[in-house]
Amino acid sequence: xxxxxxxxxxxxxxxFTDRRLLMIMLAAPLAISVIIGLAFxxxxxxxxxxxxxxxxVVNHDQAGTNGIAFGVMLAGMLTGGQLQESLPxxxxxxxxxxxxxxxxSTGNELTLSELIHGTTFDAAxxxxxxxxxxxxxxxxxxxxxxxxxxxxxAAVDKGIYTAAVIIPSGFSASLSSLADPRQPPSESTITVxxxxxxxxxxxxxxxxxxxxxxxxxxxxxxxxxxxTKLAESQPELLASALDQDVGAKFxxxxxxxxxxxxxxxxxxxxxxxxxAGSILVxxxxxxxxxxxxxxxxxxxxxxxxxRKNWTLxxxxxxxxxxxxxxxxxxxxxxxxxxxxxxxxxxxxxxVGSLMEGxxxxxxxxxxxxxxxxxxxxxxxxxxxxxxLAGVLKxxxxxxxxxxxxxxxxxxxxxxxxxxxxxxxxxxxLIFWARQAFEKLSAGHGDVSxxxxxxxxxGAVMFAIGLFLFNRKFEV
Amino acid sequence: xxxxxxxxxxxxxxxxAKRGEVQAVKGINLxxxxxxxxxxxxxxxxxxxxxxxMISGLTAxxxxxxTIGGYSIRRQPLEAKRxxxxxxxxxxxxxxLSARENLExxxxxxxxxxxxxxxxxxxxxxxxxxxxxxxDRVETYSGGMKRRVNIAAGLLHDPQVVYMDEPTxxxxxxxxRRILDTVKLLRDQRGMTVLYTTHLMEEAQELSDRxxxxxxxxxxxxxxxGDLIQQVGEQDKLVFKVSQSVVSAEMLEHIRSSVEGVTRxxxxxxGEVGENKTNISGLLIVNAARGRKALPFIIRLAEEAGIxxxxxxxxxxxxxxxxxxxxxxxxxx
Numbered sequence: 001x002x003x004x005x006x007x008x009x010x011x012x013x014x015x016f017t018d019r020r021l022l023m024i025m026l027a028a029p030l031a032i033s034v035i036i037g038l039a040f041x042x043x044x045x046x047x048x049x050x051x052x053x054x055x056x057v058v059n060h061d062q063a064g065t066n067g068i069a070f071g072v073m074l075a076g077m078l079t080g081g082q083l084q085e086s087l088p089x090x091x092x093x094x095x096x097x098x099x100x101x102x103x104x105s106t107g108n109e110l111t112l113s114e115l116i117h118g119t120t121f122d123a124a125x126x127x128x129x130x131x132x133x134x135x136x137x138x139x140x141x142x143x144x145x146x147x148x149x150x151x152x153x154a155a156v157d158k159g160i161y162t163a164a165v166i167i168p169s170g171f172s173a174s175l176s177s178l179a180d181p182r183q184p185p186s187e188s189t190i191t192v193x194x195x196x197x198x199x200x201x202x203x204x205x206x207x208x209x210x211x212x213x214x215x216x217x218x219x220x221x222x223x224x225x226x227x228t229k230l231a232e233s234q235p236e237l238l239a240s241a242l243d244q245d246v247g248a249k250f251x252x253x254x255x256x257x258x259x260x261x262x263x264x265x266x267x268x269x270x271x272x273x274x275x276a277g278s279i280l281v282x283x284x285x286x287x288x289x290x291x292x293x294x295x296x297x298x299x300x301x302x303x304x305x306x307r308k309n310w311t312l313x314x315x316x317x318x319x320x321x322x323x324x325x326x327x328x329x330x331x332x333x334x335x336x337x338x339x340x341x342x343x344x345x346x347x348x349x350x351v352g353s354l355m356e357g358x359x360x361x362x363x364x365x366x367x368x369x370x371x372x373x374x375x376x377x378x379x380x381x382x383x384x385x386x387x388l389a390g391v392l393k394x395x396x397x398x399x400x401x402x403x404x405x406x407x408x409x410x411x412x413x414x415x416x417x418x419x420x421x422x423x424x425x426x427x428x429l430i431f432w433a434r435q436a437f438e439k440l441s442a443g444h445g446d447v448s449x450x451x452x453x454x455x456x457x458g459a460v461m462f463a464i465g466l467f468l469f470n471r472k473f474e475v
Numbered sequence: 476x477x478x479x480x481x482x483x484x485x486x487x488x489x490x491x492a493k494r495g496e497v498q499a500v501k502g503i504n505l506x507x508x509x510x511x512x513x514x515x516x517x518x519x520x521x522x523x524x525x526x527x528x529m530i531s532g533l534t535a536x537x538x539x540x541x542t543i544g545g546y547s548i549r550r551q552p553l554e555a556k557r558x559x560x561x562x563x564x565x566x567x568x569x570x571x572l573s574a575r576e577n578l579e580x581x582x583x584x585x586x587x588x589x590x591x592x593x594x595x596x597x598x599x600x601x602x603x604x605x606x607x608x609x610x611d612r613v614e615t616y617s618g619g620m621k622r623r624v625n626i627a628a629g630l631l632h633d634p635q636v637v638y639m640d641e642p643t644x645x646x647x648x649x650x651x652r653r654i655l656d657t658v659k660l661l662r663d664q665r666g667m668t669v670l671y672t673t674h675l676m677e678e679a680q681e682l683s684d685r686x687x688x689x690x691x692x693x694x695x696x697x698x699x700x701g702d703l704i705q706q707v708g709e710q711d712k713l714v715f716k717v718s719q720s721v722v723s724a725e726m727l728e729h730i731r732s733s734v735e736g737v738t739r740x741x742x743x744x745x746g747e748v749g750e751n752k753t754n755i756s757g758l759l760i761v762n763a764a765r766g767r768k769a770l771p772f773i774i775r776l777a778e779e780a781g782i783x784x785x786x787x788x789x790x791x792x793x794x795x796x797x798x799x800x801x802x803x804x805x806x807x808x
Contacts, residue, residue, distance in 0.1 A: 006583045010569070017571050310567035314628065317531045317561040318584035319553040 003320050007328025008335060015299060015336045025295045025340045029287040030347050051114055053201045056121035056152045056161040060145050060169040070175045070216055071167040074190075077212060078118035078165060116208060121164065126151035134158055145169070153193050163205040166191040175216055203419070280352045281362050285437035286415035288344040289430045292337050292381050293406040299333035300385030301402065303469075304395035326466065330382055337378040345374075364440035369447055373436045376454035380429045383458030383465070390468030429457055479636055479668040480507040480530065484539035486692075487525050499525040501692040502539060507685075509635070512662050512669040514679040516794060517689035523672050524640070526689065530670070531638055532556055543636055557585065560634035564641040566621045567628070570614035574605055574624045577613060578631055585632035599627040603657075619650030626657065637661060638670045643678065658682055676794040688798055695801050703797045710738060711766025712790040713773065715759040718783040720744055722759055726780050734772045736764040756785055766791070 015021055057078045061071020119125065126148055129135045135158055138150030152164040167190055174188040192209050194202025306312035315325050345363055352362040363370055388405070392398040412420055413430025425431040436450035487500040500522045507513045517523045528534035530541045532548045532555065541548045546555035561567075568577045578596045582588075587595060600606045603623035613621060622642060629637055639658065643651040655678065661667040673679050679686055680700045688696040688703070696703050722742040730740040743758040759782070763769040766789050777784055 002588075003584060006580065010572075010580055014569065014571060310563045310565035311569060313533055313563060314561055314567040314581060315584055316533055317556060317559065318581070319556040319586065320584045321553070 003324045004328045004331060007315075007325060008331035011299060011302075011329060011332025012335050012339070014302075015295065015332075016339070021295065021298060024291055024298075025336075026343055026347070029284070029291040029344055030351075032283075032287050034351050052117040053115060053163070053205055054161045055116050055118045055205055056125075056155055056164040057118045058121045058148055058152045058164060058166045060148075061167045061171040062169065063172055068172060068176070070172040074165075074167060074171075074209070074212055074216075075118070075120065077112060078116055078209075079120050112208065116205060118165075119161070121148070121152045121155070121161075123148060126155075129155055129160065134160060149191075156193055156195050159195060162195050163202045164191075164193040165205065165209055166193065280348050280355075281437055281441040282414075282434065284344065284348040286410075286413065286430055286434045288341055288348075289377060289381075289413070289433050290406065290410040290415040292340055292377065293384065293409060293430075294402075295340050296333055296337050296378075296381030297385040297388055297398070297402045297406070299336055300329065300382065300389045300465075301395060301398045303329060303389060304398065308395065322470075326469075330386070330462075333382045333385060334375075334378045337381050338374055341374050341377060345370075362441060363437065364443060366440055366443075370440055372451055373433065373440065373447055373454075376436075376451040376458070377429075377433045379462075380433070380454040380458035383461035384429070386465030386469065387461035388465070390465035429454055432457075477509040478506050479509040479511070480513075480541070480543055480670060481505065482526075482530065482539065482541045485526065485529055485536055485541055486538040487522075487529060487534065488537045499692055500529070500536075503689075503692075503694055505687060505694070505697075507636075507668060507670065509668055510662055510666045511684045512658065512671060512682050514671045514673060514683040514686045515689055516673065516676075516679055516686055516798070518674070521689045522692040523689055525692075527638055527640065527670065527672060531559055531561055557632075558635045560629040560632065560637040562626050562629035562637060562639040562642055564644055566613075566625050568613050568621065568624055571612060573610045573612055574600065574616070574627075575609040577624060578628055581628045582631045587632060595631055595633070599631050602630075603627045619646045619653075622646055622650060622654060626654065630661070633665075634667070636668045636670060640672050641674070642671075643673070643675070655682060679794055686794065688794070688801065690798075690802055696797065700794060703794065704792045706797075710762045710764050710792065712792075713761040713763060713766050713770060714788040714790060715761070715773070715777070716756045716785040716787075717759050717777070718756060718785060720757055722757065722782060726776075726782075729780075730761060730773055730776055733776065734761075734763070734769050736766075736769050737773075738762050738764070 015025070055078055057075045059071045059075040061069060061075075063069040063072075123143060126135075126138075129151065130137050135151060135154040138147050138154065140147040140150055149164075149166050152161075152166065155161050156164045168188045170188040171190065190209060190213060192202075192206045194206065303312060306315075312325070316322065349361055349363065353360045384405075388398055388402050392401055409428045409430055410416060412425055413428030414420070414425060414434060415430055419425065422431075432450045432453045436447040436454075439447050439450070482503050482505045484502045484504060485500060486498070486502045488496050488498050490496045503522075503526055505513075515523050515526065525534060529536045530543070530548065532552045536549070540550075543555040544558040546558065548555045569580070572580065575596055578599060579592060582592045582595060597606075600609050603626060605620060605623060605627075608616070608620065613624060616624070626639070626642060629639070642658075643654050646654075658669055658671065659682065661669060669682075671679070671682060683700060685697070685699055686703060687694050696706070698706065721744065727740040727742060731737050739762040741760050743760060745755050745757050759777070761769070761773055770787065770789065774784065774787075
């Protein structure tokens with residue numbers, strides 16, 4: 001075991017005394033992350049480039065059986081934070097409902113009306129764009145829902161809007177069915193159609209809509225659960241209640257607060273993280289992982305370099321078993337990647353703190369899980385390196401194929417600032433690792449699936465790589 | 476004497492039946508004695524490296540076995556490798572580490588550690604005269620200094636057998652001389668068995684107690700350099716540079732028949748094909764069993780015939796000639 005350790009120490013030392021590799025391992029991802037952080041890091045301030053995101057709001061919804069038009073509420077919030085006007089009078093009295101004067105930010109908070117500039121997209125708006133020849137007339141029956149939806153999508157594609165929020169006709173009915181046991185459950189889906197070229201602001205719109213609907217849904221589910229319990233214990237009381245206006249009685253349960261998009265909200269266990277921190281977590285972790293792939297591969301593939309320089313043969317000619325040499329290499333790579341990731345995490349924390357103007361640990365407070373994710377990342381990266389070493393024929397081929405593969409994993413996994421559909425992104429270990437870091441940063445501690453995927457991916461690739469490598473590695 | 480290295484029907488075949496096989500080594504049998512410097516000679520592709528790789532446990536033999544100090548490299552590889560030091564042709568060192576760090580690392584691969592390792596490293600740095608540069612990175616060293624550290628790394632664990640693969644390639648004459656002296660010291664002072672590969676005949680002749688010539692994966696000659704030269708019956712070659720452009724056939728026959736030991740006399744005119752094609756003088760070439768003894772008689776005959784001799788060169792037979800004799804090819808082909 002001593003020899004494994006000596007080989008690992010030498011491996012780590014070689015990596016960290018190689019200036020070229022240090023540039024790849026630390027300087028490049030740090031620089032890129034900081035640049036991205038600086039570009040988007042002022043989101044919470046008035047000078048933020050991401051403000052007033054233009055959004056087309058298409059509302060097909062009608063009021064549900066309880067008389068509440070949730071679609072109108074949502075549309076109202078998106079079109080200038082006009083919750084007061086869209087709320088029934090009974091809701092306006094709820095304690096969490098926004099004050100009439102609400103609409104401006106205080107301190108570092110960013111309100112919905114500052115973030116999203118929503119416009120009601122109706123037939124008239126569509127017609128105007130068609131007459132201006134900004135968009136073509138949709139291939140659907142004029143005046144129909146499909147016609148309006150297609151026009152809104154075309155306007156997004158043309159860049160008039162960053163996203164279109166399409167509220168379906170059964171939205172209120174669907175929400176009401178959750179709260180009223182007398183109604184059959186129904187489903188409806190809000191569509192957020194984003195401009196592919198503006199992934200970040202479109203993603204913000206999607207998050208905002210998700211957040212609002214989540215609160216509406218949870219309020220209705222809570223009411224439904226209350227009714228169900230009531231039906232079991234006091235059916236008479238329930239019958240009496242249902243004869244009256246349910247919405248009016250329980251309306252405060254699902255009235256959204258005016259702080260849905262306050263960016264300094266802190267969930268339990270979440271990091272004390274502002275927008276700059278969040279962006280650093282997203283881009284920084286993806287960049288760190290992207291460059292860790294290179295570091296990991298360089299470590300494992302250095303076996304070819306060592307064979308070329310005959311240092312490997314010198315080790316093999318010594319009374320050192322082959323497994324010890326391979327294990328030493330692997331441990332060295334694992335430690336190198338861990339050091340690299342730790343160094344980047346610390347560096348990005350410092351950058352994030354400077355950008356936030358206060359000490360901020362942007363990676364969450366769950367340090368054991370953070371360590372677990374780092375270890376899983378190191379295993380996955382080393383496994384990929386071993387796989388390449390086993391499959392490819394030499395250092396030149398490995399360098400070319402490895403670079404192309406890493407670029408591909410980076411693109412798929414979201415290391416370059418845009419996101420591919422999740423179905424595709426899941427093929428990249430960068431996605432799983434980045435998502436784990438995001439979860440930890442947001443205080444959602446369950447990263448077991450991410451860790452499992454990373455470790456399994458790494459272990460399988462390592463086993464295959466080791467088998468192939470051992471078979472062909474005649475010195 | 477004790478046998479230190481032995482190969483029995485050692486063979487290696489590359490490729491497979493489908494894609495075609497190459498028999499790199501075709502069943503070699505060798506016995507190298509303790510304290511012997513044994514050189515393996517052969518042109519590129521002859522099978523030298525494959526043979527040595529099998530002996531040092533880097534490549535698995537297809538057939539046969541090799542033993543080092545009685546330990547089978549197939550069945551007891553770790554025991555066999557403990558007795559073997561390797562000095563490859565390449566500078567098998569980590570350039571970003573210092574000489575001392577390199578030696579310490581490779582020493583640990585042989586199970587050395589603690590004070591013992593430190594003392595051995597000190598001793599070896601002293602042996603290769605690099606104590607004053609021990610903490611400098613190897614990448615800052617000259618070619619000769621790197622070679623010396625390369626040798627030190629192979630000797631650090633005080634092996635009983637050391638394999639040196641062309642250790643003098645690409646270095647200046649002074650460093651080369653130093654390395655050759657080191658090899659002799661290893662045998663004379665430490666009693667090491669040295670397995671040496673080279674394509675430089677003069678090195679092999681100077682160093683080797685015995686030589687094995689390998690070609691097409693087979694040992695085609697084995698013995699001391701003197702024995703090998705004797706075995707093939709090679710003669711000295713006397714080369715006279717003369718001002719004449721023509722020497723008559725009668726004169727050549729006269730030299731051949733009247734000087735004792737001369738077996739052949741020929742003339743290579745200037746500017747023609749053959750050995751003399753770039754020369755403006757003619758070459759009178761005489762083959763004789765004892766060239767130095769025949770030399771004064773040939774000079775007298777030439778003077779009598781009015782042939783003006785500009786210079787004389789006596790070429791004694793060497794291993795190059797042996798190889799040429801055995802294979803019809805030059806060693807460097």
